[in-house]
Amino acid sequence: MAGAAPGILLSDVAAARHGARIRAAAPTARLIPVPPEGPLPAAAGAEIAFVTRDLFLGGTRHRLTPRFLRFTDFLQTLPSLRWVQTFSAGTDMAVYQAMLGRGLLLTNSAGASAIAVAQTAIAGLLALARQLPRVMEAQRRRAWEPLYGAAEPRAFEGQTALVIGTGPIGQEIGRLCRAFGLRTVGIRRDPAAGLPDGFDVAAGFANLPDWLPRADWLLLACPLTTTTCGLIDAAALARLPPGAHLVNVSRGGVVAEAALLAALQEGRLAGAFLDVFEAEPLPPDSPFWALPNVIVSPHSAAASDGLPERVAAIFCDNLRRWLAGASLANLARPVA
Known part of the structure; x- marks a missing residue:
């Protein structure tokens, strides 16, 4: 007592x-x-x-x-x-x-912090979807380069957001993704627990390899556990379709950074919004800083x-x- x-x-x-x-x-x-x-x-x-x-x-x-x-x-x-x-x-x-x-x-x-973190994740998703890094790079060069042409931003209709982690943050991410017309799939520890709010489909970690090839957006919102440590490794990234993007607002250790860096440098992954890293602060000599298809955020998703x-x-x-x-x-x- x-x-x-x-x-x-x-x-x-x-x-x-x-x-x-x-x-x-x-x-x-x-x-x-x-x-x-x-x-x-x-x-x-x-x-x-x-x-x-x-x-x-x-x-x-x-x-x-x-x-x-x-x-x-x-x-x-x-x-x-x-x-x-x-x-x-x-x-x-x-x-x-x-x-x-x-x-x-x-x-x-x-x-x-669920609302702020989810809004940050969606801000990253929208920035990548609307090619804001490309726009900002042109701004730095004072170049007027409209986005019309061969590499126009894709419409959300028909795209799938695969969210790993269906707690309060993941559910809010799912809700916001659905508001923009994305189909939402949540990966959770116990798929038998029912369909969480914000999702069209829920599946377990054992089914992740089956869902990765269908994910246009891979959003990480899970805790760091023995199950999720290194979960998104080279094999998982290779299963994503061409043009897929990754958003990480969970923990840096969920992703194998060397494999992520290679996928981004080689263009197999179209882009990433990264709020967390294996080592923080991110070292000044990290290649992530200079990648044109990466938005680096200093672990501030919860700031409010x-x-x-x-x-x-x-x-x-x-x-x-x-x-x-x-x-x-x-x-x-x-x-x-």
Whole structure:
């Protein structure tokens, strides 16, 4: 049973931004702000931690910030800690997996960024479909080059969007794709679970090789797991039809980057919108920067000024559940 007056560890920024909302959800809660430097606060008996994006700003999943590490290292010293809520939808980072290994409850913020991430994916799809990289390259040369002619943009009618991952992000991508007239096929872990919102067809990972040759657009919106790591390899890319495009707003590790680079350089893949990479930041000497058929985005698909409040709302809903002794929403699991 949760304590009647739970201690909640959070950043000083989150305490100032969300303190009133948290106290409204749990009037007896004891907020314990963790400053970016200096002495750490007294946190004896603290049961809950709220990990917010301000701790992560300026870093990447491969290069964590000193503020993030200071906060998460502090959590490791607290034997009373029982539950950690994080701002992210994905929890495949080693620090989160270690929390699960320690036996802590870990909840993510799945759904908070779904609309922004899906809109980013569709923005990338539309930019590639309407050949905006070609238009912008002509603009840099101050050249007036209309898109009429042999390589005109294809109409969406009759095209298929194959979306890997049918969670909140994948479902919103599917809904938006259908709004533009694309047929949508979702690849999910459990195809017997029914047809998710936003899709015309759902299939399992075992059926992915059968669907790749029919995909004009391959959109990746899945978590990084043992099933999805390296899922889109050279063999998978070779099964895509000529002229297909790829959009990745999931994790860089879902795609074999060397195989993707070769497919793009050789023209077997028409183009790609890439928000995530195996190594982030993307090194300055990466060939992806210079490819005319690639749009590089710096892992910003979730960026939205409303995101912190949506994450806080998820945390406060879970906080009420915690105090009531109910099951928490968005429970994370070890990567499998």
